[in-house]
Amino acid sequence: MPALIEIDRVVKTYTMGDVSVEALRGVSLAIDDGEFVAIMGASGSGKSTLMNVLGCLDRPTSGSYQLGGEEVSRLSAERLASTRNRVIGFVFQSFNLLARTSALENVELPLLYAGVHARERHARAMEALRRVGLGDRADHHPNQMSGGQQQRVAIARALVNAPRLLLADEPTGNLDSRTSEDVMRIFQELGRTGITVVLVTHEPDIAEYAARVITMRDGLILSDERRTPRAARAAGLEARS
Amino acid sequence: MNPLETLRVAWRALGRNKLRSFLTALGIVIGVGAVIAMVAIGDGAKARVEQSFAAMGSNMLIVMPGSTSSGGVQGGFGSMPTLTWDDLRAIQTEVPSVRYAAPALRTTTSVVAEDQNWTTSVNGTSPAYFAIRSWSAARGAIFNASDVDSGTKVVVLGQTVADKLFGPGAEAVGTTVRIKGVPFEVVGVLAAKGQSPMGQDYDDAVFVPYTTFQSKLQGGLKNVIAGVLFIGATDADATSVAERQITALLRDRHHLASGADDDFSIRNLTEMASATQEGTKTLTTLLAAIAAVSLLVGGIGIMNIMLVSVTERTREIGVRMAVGARPRDILLQFLVEALALSVAGGAIGVALGVSGAAWLARTMGWPMLVRPDVIAIAVVFSGLVGVGFGLYPAQKASRLDPIQALRFE
Numbered sequence: 001m002p003a004l005i006e007i008d009r010v011v012k013t014y015t016m017g018d019v020s021v022e023a024l025r026g027v028s029l030a031i032d033d034g035e036f037v038a039i040m041g042a043s044g045s046g047k048s049t050l051m052n053v054l055g056c057l058d059r060p061t062s063g064s065y066q067l068g069g070e071e072v073s074r075l076s077a078e079r080l081a082s083t084r085n086r087v088i089g090f091v092f093q094s095f096n097l098l099a100r101t102s103a104l105e106n107v108e109l110p111l112l113y114a115g116v117h118a119r120e121r122h123a124r125a126m127e128a129l130r131r132v133g134l135g136d137r138a139d140h141h142p143n144q145m146s147g148g149q150q151q152r153v154a155i156a157r158a159l160v161n162a163p164r165l166l167l168a169d170e171p172t173g174n175l176d177s178r179t180s181e182d183v184m185r186i187f188q189e190l191g192r193t194g195i196t197v198v199l200v201t202h203e204p205d206i207a208e209y210a211a212r213v214i215t216m217r218d219g220l221i222l223s224d225e226r227r228t229p230r231a232a233r234a235a236g237l238e239a240r241s
Numbered sequence: 242m243n244p245l246e247t248l249r250v251a252w253r254a255l256g257r258n259k260l261r262s263f264l265t266a267l268g269i270v271i272g273v274g275a276v277i278a279m280v281a282i283g284d285g286a287k288a289r290v291e292q293s294f295a296a297m298g299s300n301m302l303i304v305m306p307g308s309t310s311s312g313g314v315q316g317g318f319g320s321m322p323t324l325t326w327d328d329l330r331a332i333q334t335e336v337p338s339v340r341y342a343a344p345a346l347r348t349t350t351s352v353v354a355e356d357q358n359w360t361t362s363v364n365g366t367s368p369a370y371f372a373i374r375s376w377s378a379a380r381g382a383i384f385n386a387s388d389v390d391s392g393t394k395v396v397v398l399g400q401t402v403a404d405k406l407f408g409p410g411a412e413a414v415g416t417t418v419r420i421k422g423v424p425f426e427v428v429g430v431l432a433a434k435g436q437s438p439m440g441q442d443y444d445d446a447v448f449v450p451y452t453t454f455q456s457k458l459q460g461g462l463k464n465v466i467a468g469v470l471f472i473g474a475t476d477a478d479a480t481s482v483a484e485r486q487i488t489a490l491l492r493d494r495h496h497l498a499s500g501a502d503d504d505f506s507i508r509n510l511t512e513m514a515s516a517t518q519e520g521t522k523t524l525t526t527l528l529a530a531i532a533a534v535s536l537l538v539g540g541i542g543i544m545n546i547m548l549v550s551v552t553e554r555t556r557e558i559g560v561r562m563a564v565g566a567r568p569r570d571i572l573l574q575f576l577v578e579a580l581a582l583s584v585a586g587g588a589i590g591v592a593l594g595v596s597g598a599a600w601l602a603r604t605m606g607w608p609m610l611v612r613p614d615v616i617a618i619a620v621v622f623s624g625l626v627g628v629g630f631g632l633y634p635a636q637k638a639s640r641l642d643p644i645q646a647l648r649f650e
Contacts, residue, residue, distance in 0.1 A: 052644050055563075057643050057647075058644055077568050078567045078569070081565055081566060081567040081568070081570075084565050086565075090563050090564065092647065096556065096559070096560045096647065097560075098557055109560075109561065109564050110564040110565050112246060112250075113561070113564065113565040113566045113567070114565065157564065161565075
């Protein structure tokens with residue numbers, strides 16, 4: 001079985017006026033199904049650019065990217081959108097929930113663009129909210145929830161389409177350490193169910209939850225090591241939510 | 242995403258900024274309302290003009306004596322009686338495009354009934370006059386040719402005069418009224434006709450045979466006509482032909498040299514009517530054009546707000562794209578929002594325009610004319626405005642780069 005993610009000599013160059021910046025300078029990487037990977041690096045190391053390419057939000061300048069056996073590096077914007085919708089779930093640092101929209105409707109959003117009917121959409125979104133321990137907050141709006149709860153809604157939204165790949169960009173960047181641990185525990189549990197989790201972080205103690213840590217510098221992979229992940233506290237989420 | 246969902250999402254987005262959405266739609270409301278009301282006003286005015294010209298008479302010319310000039314000073318119409326009874330007979334017999342010709346001698350005096358009197362216009366004429374103006378008697382009958390020949394003392398009253406002298410609804414036919422002390426038998430009362438285009442009451446007049454008028458009410462001047470001639474042409478197209486032929490005939494009969502001015506003048510009322518109708522048509526077009534400009538301004542308002550909305554919701558667009566919205570989903574969403582604004586505005590505008598036109602028609606006493614085709618055009622046009630002015634902002638939204646949109650503060 002081929003790897004879920006296989007990138008080969010990926011280069012990404014940004015042109016701003018006369019200046020060209022090489023954010024990625026020929027990165028090759030393979031990630032298997034079900035892996036829990038952390039990508040580390042200082043700001044400007046290229047980790048966010050790599051994340052955007054892996055998430056099909058951006059196309060590489062050169063090199064190839066095979067996602068689940070399909071070459072996606074040259075797809076049109078329309079096809080990339082539908083790939084994101086089917087295969088990938090996103091979790092962002094700033095949650096990026098739609099304001100003045102209930103948790104349930106936020107979670108339903110990917111299903112809306114997948115063309116799922118209203119009744120099934122509600123059922124699946126409720127199921128995803130229950131998985132992150134927010135089954136009783138479905139009608140709350142983002143401004144009525146804590147940061148941790150908002151990030152769990154965002155995770156539910158990322159999960160609702162049953163993606164093979166979960167991409168998290170600094171998911172604990174706006175959270176305190178206890179809430180961060182809750183969120184990381186959810187990621188670990190998802191990893192055990194077979195979803196591939198790739199998270200970008202600059203915090204070493206967050207990277208410790210991952211079984212594989214890739215460190216980037218100056219647009220290249222500096223190190224790629226596997227280790228025994230730190231286990232998250234098994235404390236009940238429901239009790240603290 | 243299916244169309245119904247798109248509509249629901251658009252509707253909710255508009256509902257989040259209710260006041261803003263309302264104000265934006267207001268531009269279209271006013272535009273569409275104005276188009277419908279203005280066209281209705283123009284059409285109403287036109288119909289009213291047509292009505293009053295129809296009451297004045299059809300295919301009609303008026304030949305007036307005088308209009309002489311001496312030493313560069315132009316005398317007014319009728320300043321010198323130059324038309325003779327022989328002229329009238331010649332017009333009747335020698336001009337083929339003339340169907341009717343009638344004299345109209347006129348004076349203003351009081352008409353006295355048993356216990357009321359009323360000062361009105363007293364006219365001496367022949368039965369042909371009523372045929373030219375298509376006037377008929379509501380009660381009794383109009384005097385006939387033998388009344389004219391023998392100069393009988395009979396009178397036909399206008400509706401207003403009958404009402405003033407005998408009270409509304411009372412029977413006037415068969416009674417006797419006195420004009421300048423002479424008793425006249427009332428033989429008929431004319432059907433009500435309303436006002437002339439110049440605001441004169443057609444029903445405030447009485448009519449007697451012109452022979453009687455000459456002998457009993459007006460002294461002297463037996464050979465010339467101290468009044469005007471009403472000419473009925475054979476049809477509407479013949480009026481200008483009749484005008485030319487009568488001019489030639491009268492110039493010949495009056496022995497006018499080829500360079501001399503006419504010593505009479507002819508008014509062609511059919512031409513006046515069509516000129517006035519052209520005027521009201523121009524008015525309608527002008528009003529509609531002004532209203533269309535306001536619709537255009539409404540469209541610019543929509544575009545402006547949609548551009549603001551796209552900028553404000555850049556992050557939302559980024560999120561939607563990240564979770565799988567395709568560019569055309571985003572395009573459609575913003576386009577439907579613009580369309581919903583303009584069509585809702587258009588619908589309210591139709592309601593306001595129609596009720597505004599109805600109110601105006603009632604206050605001005607015009608016929609109420611709201612053309613369905615104008616409503617359809619206004620609604621379709623407001624939809625086109627929505628699509629036209631919504632397209633650019635929607636395209637702008639759909640072409641956003643998801644990464645930059647997500648980072649937008």
